[in-house]
Amino acid sequence: MGEPRLDLPQGTLDVLILKVLALEPLHGWAVSERLQQISGDAIQVGQGSLYPALHRLERRGWLKARWRTTENNRRAKYYELTRAGRRQLEAETEGWRRLAAVVGQVLDLA
Amino acid sequence: MNALLADLLYRLRALVRRQSVEDELDEELRFHLEREVEKHLSAGLSWDEAWRRARHALGGLDQAKEKCRDVRGTRWIEELFRSLGHALRTLSRSPGFASVSVLTLAIGIGASTAVFSLVDGILLKPFGYPEPERLVVVSQSVNVDGQVFEGIPVSAAHFREWKNRAGSLEGIALMRSSVRYITGTDGDPHRVFQVTVTPGFFEMLGVRPTLGRTFLESEAEEGHDRVLILSNGFWREYFQSDPDVVSSHRSGPKRRRFPVGRPPW
Numbered sequence: 001m002g003e004p005r006l007d008l009p010q011g012t013l014d015v016l017i018l019k020v021l022a023l024e025p026l027h028g029w030a031v032s033e034r035l036q037q038i039s040g041d042a043i044q045v046g047q048g049s050l051y052p053a054l055h056r057l058e059r060r061g062w063l064k065a066r067w068r069t070t071e072n073n074r075r076a077k078y079y080e081l082t083r084a085g086r087r088q089l090e091a092e093t094e095g096w097r098r099l100a101a102v103v104g105q106v107l108d109l110a
Numbered sequence: 111m112n113a114l115l116a117d118l119l120y121r122l123r124a125l126v127r128r129q130s131v132e133d134e135l136d137e138e139l140r141f142h143l144e145r146e147v148e149k150h151l152s153a154g155l156s157w158d159e160a161w162r163r164a165r166h167a168l169g170g171l172d173q174a175k176e177k178c179r180d181v182r183g184t185r186w187i188e189e190l191f192r193s194l195g196h197a198l199r200t201l202s203r204s205p206g207f208a209s210v211s212v213l214t215l216a217i218g219i220g221a222s223t224a225v226f227s228l229v230d231g232i233l234l235k236p237f238g239y240p241e242p243e244r245l246v247v248v249s250q251s252v253n254v255d256g257q258v259f260e261g262i263p264v265s266a267a268h269f270r271e272w273k274n275r276a277g278s279l280e281g282i283a284l285m286r287s288s289v290r291y292i293t294g295t296d297g298d299p300h301r302v303f304q305v306t307v308t309p310g311f312f313e314m315l316g317v318r319p320t321l322g323r324t325f326l327e328s329e330a331e332e333g334h335d336r337v338l339i340l341s342n343g344f345w346r347e348y349f350q351s352d353p354d355v356v357s358s359h360r361s362g363p364k365r366r367r368f369p370v371g372r373p374p375w
Contacts, residue, residue, distance in 0.1 A: 027138075027141070027142075028138060028141075028142050029141065029142045029145040029146065032142075033149075046167070046168075046169045047139070047142060047167060047168040047169055047174050048168070048169035048170065048173055048174045048177055049177070051135075051138065051139065051142075051174055051177070051178050052174075052177040052178050052180065052181045055178050055181045055182065056181040058120065059116070059117055059120040059121070059181060059182065059183065060113060060116070060117065061112075061113050061116030061117065061120075067134075074141065075137070075141075076138075076141050077134065077137075077138045077141075084113060084116075
């Protein structure tokens with residue numbers, strides 16, 4: 001955990017969750033682990049924000065939740081991306097890239 | 111699936127199957143906590159330390175649950191029910207106040223309904239005849255030395271004069287309502303309402319009988335058979351809606367009466 005933690009800007013968590021789940025269906029704990037791994041420990045999502053975000057995405061129809069048995073034979077709620085969720089991910093990725101490019105461009109003016 | 115529909119179904123489930131949604135939330139967060147503890151344990155931490163860290167990461171189980179409930183979008187309706195429940199409990203604790211409130215509401219609603227029914231029947235609903243605004247009631251009053259007597263019965267001679275000379279009226283007919291007693295098929299006396307009218311009454315109102323015909327001028331002459339038109343209710347109750355009753359001959363104890371038709375009411 002050498003690198004300093006990042007505070008996620010509003011709304012970024014949603015798109016990150018969608019991205020992680022685009023690879024495979026996961027339960028909540030695995031989502032937070034995966035995020036932490038991929039970001040090299042820079043992103044650590046508090047569970048107080050992870051689960052509300054998962055439920056919000058489910059309510060919007062972008063995620064579908066299903067209770068399944070884990071490899072350790074335990075019951076867990078797995079989330080998977082719906083078709084609408086995939087479209088949303090594409091749209092948000094595109095939006096994020098443009099925003100990042102524009103912000104970067106402005107900041108690089110020195 | 112349509113996003114709006116998905117949202118609706120999600121909220122509906124959260125409302126209708128509230129307990130199982132709550133149980134699922136509890137199980138989901140508990141599972142997370144356990145996995146977190148396992149992770150710390152396998153990293154070599156003590157049991158106590160592992161639990162402490164896992165709880166800390168979850169940021170308070172109840173707070174996390176509250177936030178999840180917030181995103182369900184059913185809070186307002188749940189709070190509405192909670193408030194209703196609270197109101198009912200408060201009212202049941204003070205029955206006196208409750209009965210006064212209920213009574214006040216009942217009287218208020220009852221009074222408005224009554225007034226509305228009256229206004230609706232008299233002012234808003236049109237009279238059930240074509241061009242009801244052209245219908246007028248003419249009655250006779252007599253002035254004897256400054257004392258006015260209202261509603262004096264109209265004599266046949268007066269009626270004839272009115273009919274011939276009242277140029278502003280297109281038609282004129284006399285009517286008198288009364289109550290009669292008839293003997294039913296069960297042998298018991300039945301009270302019936304009767305209106306005696308002059309020929310031309312139905313034509314003046316602009317209505318036609320649904321069966322048979324209206325009265326003829328000749329039928330008003332002295333010595334002619336008494337004829338009548340049955341109301342729908344009377345026809346149904348006493349003649350079982352028999353269409354052949356029109357023009358059939360019935361004898362009464364005094365005078366013979368022939369039904370000749372039935373008005374549309």
